[in-house]
Amino acid sequence: xxxxxxxxxxxxxxxxxxxxxxxxxxxxxxxxxxxxxxxxxxxxxxxxxxxxxxxxxxxxxxxxxxxxxxxxxxxxxxxxxxxxxxxxxxxxxxxxxxxxxxxxxxxxxxxxxxxxxxxxxxxxxxxxxxxxxxxxxxxxxxxxxxxxxxxxxxxxxxxxxxxxxxxxxxxxxxxxxxxxxxxxxxxxxxxxxxxxxxxxxxxxxxxxxxxxxxxxxxxxxxxxxxxxxxxxxxxxxxxxxxxxxxxxxxxxxxxxxxxxxxxxxxxxxxxxxxxxxxxxxxxxxxxxxxxxxxxxxxxxxxxxxxxxxxxxxxxxxxxxxxxxxxxxxxxxxxxxxxxxxxxxxxxxxxxxxxxxxxxxxxxxxxxxxxxxxxxxxxxxxxxxxxxxxxxxxxxxxxxx
Ligand code: NI
Numbered sequence: 009x010x011x012x013x014x015x016x017x018x019x020x021x022x023x024x025x026x027x028x029x030x031x032x033x034x035x036x037x038x039x040x041x042x043x044x045x046x047x048x049x050x051x052x053x054x055x056x057x058x059x060x061x062x063x064x065x066x067x068x069x070x071x072x073x074x075x076x077x078x079x080x081x082x083x084x085x086x087x088x089x090x091x092x093x094x095x096x097x098x099x100x101x102x103x104x105x106x107x108x109x110x111x112x113x114x115x116x117x118x119x120x121x122x123x124x125x126x127x128x129x130x131x132x133x134x135x136x137x138x139x140x141x142x143x144x145x146x147x148x149x150x151x152x153x154x155x156x157x158x159x160x161x162x163x164x165x166x167x168x169x170x171x172x173x174x175x176x177x178x179x180x181x182x183x184x185x186x187x188x189x190x191x192x193x194x195x196x197x198x199x200x201x202x203x204x205x206x207x208x209x210x211x212x213x214x215x216x217x218x219x220x221x222x223x224x225x226x227x228x229x230x231x232x233x234x235x236x237x238x239x240x241x242x243x244x245x246x247x248x249x250x251x252x253x254x255x256x257x258x259x260x261x262x263x264x265x266x267x268x269x270x271x272x273x274x275x276x277x278x279x280x281x282x283x284x285x286x287x288x289x290x291x292x293x294x295x296x297x298x299x300x301x302x303x304x305x306x307x308x309x310x311x312x313x314x315x316x317x318x319x320x321x322x323x324x325x326x327x328x329x330x331x332x333x334x335x336x337x338x339x340x341x342x343x344x345x346x347x348x349x350x351x352x353x354x355x356x357x358x359x360x361x362x363x364x365x366x367x368x369x370x371x372x373x374x375x376x377x378x379x380x381x382x383x384x385x386x387x388x389x390x391x392x393x394x395x396x397x398x399x400x401x402x403x404x405x406x407x408x
Contacts, residue, residue: 035089064154078136082167085120086146112172115372152345167352182356192340
C-alpha cells in the first residue's frame, strides 16, 4: 500500500508541475486569494475530496476520512503571494504585474493538492482522518488564526506543514526538534515631549534626544540582561520625528519588533522595553506612551512527531535526505497559531541553489514537489503509530 501511494505521487509529477506553474503565473496578495482558492476547490472537486471554501477569508478546508478508526492529522499549506515585481523570464512568470510567488507558496499549495491526491488514491484504506488546510494571508499574518477560529483545528490531534528552503540540498528535507521559528511581536513608543524653536532648546523637552537614548538603551536588553544561550532579538525599525530644520518637534514615534524562541522571554522582554522607555522619558520630563502587540508565537516542533517525519524521509529517500537544521530561524511563521491547538511540526523542503525567498528571481524547484508530497501524506503509512509512541515527558520519566 505504501508503494502504491509513492508510485501515485511519482506518476503524477507532470500534473504537480502544471499545477505549480499555473499557480505561479496567477499569484494573489494576502486576503485576495479568491482565484487561487477557486482553483484549489476545483482540483479537490475533480479528485472527489470533500471540502468547504470561504474559511477565515479565502481559506479552503478539505477532509478525507479513512475506513478505520484513528486520529486526525492536519496538513497545512499557505496560498498567498508577495507584492514583488517578478524578474524571472520563463514562460509561466507572474501574469499579475507586481505580485509574485516569491516565498514558494505556489509550491506549498501544489504539494498539499498532491498529498490530497495520493491519500484519495487509497480509497479510504487508512486509519483516522486527514484535514487539509489551505490557508490565506500568511505573509500578512492572521490567516492561520482566523482559520483556527473557524474550526480548522477542531478535533485535530497533530498538524504538519513545510516550507521550501533555498540552501538545503534538493532532495533533502530539513528538520529540527524543539524551536524552529521565532515569535514575532511588535511595539510602539510615543515620546511626548515639548516642541520649541530649534535655536531655543531650553524651552523644549526634546523628544528626538530622548528617543535616541531609548533606541540605544533598548540594545542593552539582549546584550546585558538575557542569557546569551537563549536567542532573542529587539530591533528598532521605525523612528519618526520632526518636519523642519529649525523646529524641535513635540513628539517622536519609535517602533520595532521582538523575536524570541521561548515563551518566558516573550513575556519578559516587553516589560523591560516599557520600563526603559518610561524611565528615560521621566528623566527628561517627557511622557511615554507604550503599546505592545502580540503577533505570532514561536514554532515549536514536537520531538516525537519530528521523529516520525524523519523516519518517513529516511525510509523513502535514504539517510542523505535528512538534514538536521543546526539552529532555529528568528524569522516568524504563522503556522505557530495551529500549534496552540495541537502538537505538530514544520519541516524545510530543500530547494537547492535558487535565489533567496522574498527576492524577484526566486523560483520553487519543481523537482522538490514529490519530495514534499511524500512526508505530507505520511498518515497513510504509520501515522497511527506515532500516537502510540511515548511522549517526551514519558521518555524522560523512564530515564534512570
Ligand atoms: Ni512563506
